[in-house]
Amino acid sequence: MNPTVAETDLPGTRSLLEQAQAGDVEAFGEVCRVYETRLFRQSLALCGNEALAQELAQDTLVEAWKCLHRYNGRCQFFTWLCAILLNRHRNTLRKKRPVAWSALGARDGEEFKNKIENTSSGEAQPDGAAELKEQAALVRRCIGALPAKQQQVIHLRFYVDESLEGIAGALGCSVGTVKSRLFHALEKLRAMNAMHAQFEELKPEE
Amino acid sequence: MKACEKNRKPIAWLALGALDAKEAAALRAHLADCDGCRKYFKEVSGATNTLGVATPDADVQAPAHFHRQLMARLRAEKPISAWDGLLAALNWRVAVPAMMVLLLVVLLVLARKPAPTVTSVNPPRVSVVAAVVTVVSDPAPTAVNYQLAAAQSLTKLDELLTKEGNESLPPAPVYTATTKLPDNAF
Numbered sequence: 001m002n003p004t005v006a007e008t009d010l011p012g013t014r015s016l017l018e019q020a021q022a023g024d025v026e027a028f029g030e031v032c033r034v035y036e037t038r039l040f041r042q043s044l045a046l047c048g049n050e051a052l053a054q055e056l057a058q059d060t061l062v063e064a065w066k067c068l069h070r071y072n073g074r075c076q077f078f079t080w081l082c083a084i085l086l087n088r089h090r091n092t093l094r095k096k097r098p099v100a101w102s103a104l105g106a107r108d109g110e111e112f113k114n115k116i117e118n119t120s121s122g123e124a125q126p127d128g129a130a131e132l133k134e135q136a137a138l139v140r141r142c143i144g145a146l147p148a149k150q151q152q153v154i155h156l157r158f159y160v161d162e163s164l165e166g167i168a169g170a171l172g173c174s175v176g177t178v179k180s181r182l183f184h185a186l187e188k189l190r191a192m193n194a195m196h197a198q199f200e201e202l203k204p205e206e
Numbered sequence: 207m208k209a210c211e212k213n214r215k216p217i218a219w220l221a222l223g224a225l226d227a228k229e230a231a232a233l234r235a236h237l238a239d240c241d242g243c244r245k246y247f248k249e250v251s252g253a254t255n256t257l258g259v260a261t262p263d264a265d266v267q268a269p270a271h272f273h274r275q276l277m278a279r280l281r282a283e284k285p286i287s288a289w290d291g292l293l294a295a296l297n298w299r300v301a302v303p304a305m306m307v308l309l310l311v312v313l314l315v316l317a318r319k320p321a322p323t324v325t326s327v328n329p330p331r332v333s334v335v336a337a338v339v340t341v342v343s344d345p346a347p348t349a350v351n352y353q354l355a356a357a358q359s360l361t362k363l364d365e366l367l368t369k370e371g372n373e374s375l376p377p378a379p380v381y382t383a384t385t386k387l388p389d390n391a392f
């Protein structure tokens with residue numbers, strides 16, 4: 001491993017990673033124990049579904065184990081994991097074909113309708129929490145509308161809290177490229193934000 | 207009012223906290239004077255603040271069986287060595303250009319190879335004197351041969367020109383009308 005392993009990784013992780021890179025699966029298991037909850041949270045934020053999030057997070061860790069030799073220590077290990085997570089999530093979305101409403105069974109359709117009604121009525125949650133969740137979903141949709149490479153940098157910068165150098169290391173590109181992608185992503189998000197603000201202003205007051 | 211074009215990127219990076227202190231101070235001084243840039247900074251900062259809403263929920267925990275399942279999967283797998291990783295990366299996207307380059311290199315090598323020289327066991331012995339005599343005795347009607355003959359003597363040149371002048375010339379072309387005109391043409 002490169003001697004410049006990100007110093008901000010949790011103490012003890014470095015030696016465990018070195019053991020894991022030497023082929024020790026139990027050492028890698030210990031590394032996973034450190035990061036799996038954070039990774040699961042990231043996965044859940046992307047998928048919005050616990051079962052899918054669990055599968056995605058596990059697939060990510062298995063892939064990380066299989067290609068552990070590629071981790072060169074230019075970023076935090078968690079950032080590297082998140083870069084794999086984002087790639088896998090993008091591939092999953094690519095494979096997933098949109099399902100026509102008519103293709104759903106009658107029972108599935110009813111269940112889905114009920115869920116939408118429950119969600120929109122906000123019965124199960126206090127108003128504030130429901131509103132926050134709605135806003136978060138909206139932001140996620142806006143990020144999802146960005147090109148994949150811009151999504152990656154936004155996610156790593158804002159939700160993984162990585163430095164520009166760390167993001168560049170995780171994605172295998174230059175800091176300049178990361179800054180450029182961030183700028184273009186922010187330009188688009190700014191426009192979406194402005195549109196949303198205008199839309200909110202047009203809404204009739206309750 | 208629009209933001210200054212040259213400041214758009216630095217303003218975005220300022221909102222992201224990705225500018226160094228000196229550049230940030232200079233840009234903040236500019237923002238104090240420029241309405242367009244100040245408005246743009248406010249919008250970009252608004253977008254970055256909005257992004258914060260979607261931060262993953264810190265209360266969520268991985269399910270209890272997550273680690274057990276994961277370890278079972280990890281034990282069934284083995285890490286890919288650097289060499290295996292390289293081979294796995296050699297899919298058609300890499301293999302096809304690599305083959306093209308290899309083919310090109312082979313073609314270039316073949317093209318640069320010198321043409322085979324014909325060597326005979328008993329090469330004909332032609333003396334320089336004989337060659338010169340041959341050239342002078344039966345030279346082709348070229349400017350070089352005329353110069354050679356003139357260099358020897360004017361008589362030689364005269365002989366050469368006279369000889370070529372006496373040689374039978376090709377028959378002059380005979381032009382005949384091949385199209386018969388109609389009787390009432392005139």
